[in-house]
Amino acid sequence: MPVATTPPPATPAAPPPHKWSRRHLLGLDGLTAGEVRALLRAAAAYVPVATSTQTDTQELAGRTVATLFFEDSTRTRTSFTLAARRLGAGVVDLSSGASSVNKGESLLDTARTVEAMGVSGIVVRAKQAGAAELIARGVSCAVVNAGDGKHEHPTQGLLDLLTLAEAHGRQDALDLSGLTLVIVGDVVSSRVARSAIAGARLLGARVVCVGPPALAPASLAALGCEVSGDLDAVLPIADAVMMLRVQFERHEGSESLRSPSVPSPREFRTLFGLTRERADRMKPGAVVMHPGPMNRGLEIDGEVADGPRSVIRTQVSRGVAVRMAALRLCIG
């Protein structure tokens, strides 16, 4: 099937393809396929720099990026920090323990204070959905969402897309049509899943979410995906399986009822765990992804996470390149 990487100029108002002109990266939902491809192309170009131990670019030399993490994170913050440094930017870190959020200051006031100190970009992680958009409306520097509650985690979604495209030889066209991405587990609480679904749909992939009704409710179809409760039925059609961690801490409502969304780890693993037996039934060339952190032995067997289908380490390495692209394009 011929793949159109450049849409025909149907109307004069149509945006140019592969062009990024936004100030912020808040989510993948709402972007155009061209914008997602612009980010991925930039990221792909940074892969050699991102994975080298030597060379840096100086594209953002003299600029400063603030990482404003109101919620604990080690890997994402480290990844953004490395990305900024590889671009030659300075990095200041304000994680919640050190910031005045603990003194009652609002998210927005903290962000404005940081901006006033002369930063060019703010990377924000917060437990509240919409936090990044709220901050973006209140500051004039670039804002990159590093995860807002259950909403989105766009750089994670982009690194998933880049990994997926590379695994199936689609890195040039960045077109995923004909591929099926299966996302398994705690989709309802997952900002990673929301970003991955939005991005994969934009690039033409089919997305099927699988889990128990409490974690993969039928309402997820609003995101443009299909929903199933039967992993064994879906697994044979998967070109990539993304396993998600059960986020017990985000099921507040259920916790207060003293009835977790998952009756037991045993039931979850039996129905939805990516065991070695299940991985063996995946079709040739299909890959296994996990955004981390993993619960080995619960949603994924260690043998699968470290096995031949796993592209989990590629995901991590692409993270730095994607974050370089996001910072470079937004800070400009």
Place this chain on the structure above:
Amino acid sequence: MSHILITGGRVIDPASSLDRVVDVALRNGLVAEIGTGLTRTPADRVIDAEGLLVAPGLIDPHVHLREPGQEHKETLGSGSQAAVAGGFTTVCCIPNTSPALDSPEMIGFVEHRARATAACRIFAVGSLTKGRKGEEPAEISLMARAGAVGFSDDGDGVASPAVMARVLAAVKATGLALMQHCQEPTLTRGASIHAGTIATRLGLTGWPRVAEELMIERDIRLNRAIGCRYHVQHISSEGSADLIRRARAAGQPVSAEASPHHLILTHEACDHYDTAAKMNPPLREQRDVDALRAAVADGTITVLATDHAPHTADEKALPFEEAPFGIIGLESALALYAEALVHSGAIDWPRLIALLTIEPARLCNLDRPSPHRPALGSLAPGGPADVTLIDPDARWIFSAEHIKGRSRNTPFLGRAMRSRAVLTIVGGTIAHQVQR
């Protein structure tokens, strides 16, 4: 308290089925005469009401005036200014204050503060349970004697069926209505928006219709053996309207109110985490909006109420899930009701005015005199001169200058409006006037 002669307006008094172009004379704070060719006295201030509707003063049975406890958001005084600006001459304030209005002393506090500071009549709705905690019934009978005009724990529903059965019986003994905020709490923990596509996309916990419907259904069943006047506040869903319709058809003493925002907006207004559209119960979908309008048209919903809920800009600037629920409503309500119900063709002006006067008066037993006040909700000669003049075709853009209360949290700023209260008279005194 001058003598006022209102001439040439279309006088609509649903309580007496009056709908004619006649004059209305107000003297000494009372309606003196209604008729044609009324004699002018030199003392009269003559108001030419040609082209206007002359209605009994509007009544809102559900407003949050925040006093005592949150006077930075609203007070009885500032809330009354918002009320008269919107054409309301009487409002009933809801007891989720701090402390709650859960004792006869607190009901008396509202009466005294209102008399000292308010530009309109304000009556208190008392709490159903002590401290609004849903555990122990409050002193419902003593509050009724002190002048409470209904009972509610609004903000929360009474979750326990056992407590609900007790307060239904206690309110029944007063002859007043129990006004329930219907929200089954275990189904809405952490919820901030309608359980629909926007919630799914934004990663917010959804508040499903069934949480409202389940409590209505439970209450109707509990109340069958008790027979209290049971009123559902701010209904938001198609299914709720169906439940009310069936209960009324079965002859049960059940009523319901709708709020302007639920008659106009859907959950789409919350996109981009717009906290101005965050309210409880949440904005739902177009089919719910259509069903609520139809329920007003077929007589299922008999009362309109703003649920006026002031909050500061700082609070509404919080992340969506942390921002408080609620919007102000008094200044914009009439035009929004007219848009949703009259200009849409669902009902006519006399019915809309009934929904805003005699119907809420009946809900709160204001239609009959008490030791605390005269009968309200109609234009009967000898009754109080509470009158609202409405320009049905006034075109205006709702903007900050029209807001007379202390808070500005509304999603309707900038909306093109048609119809407006242009003159509000409370007890014979002009409390608000728009220069034509």
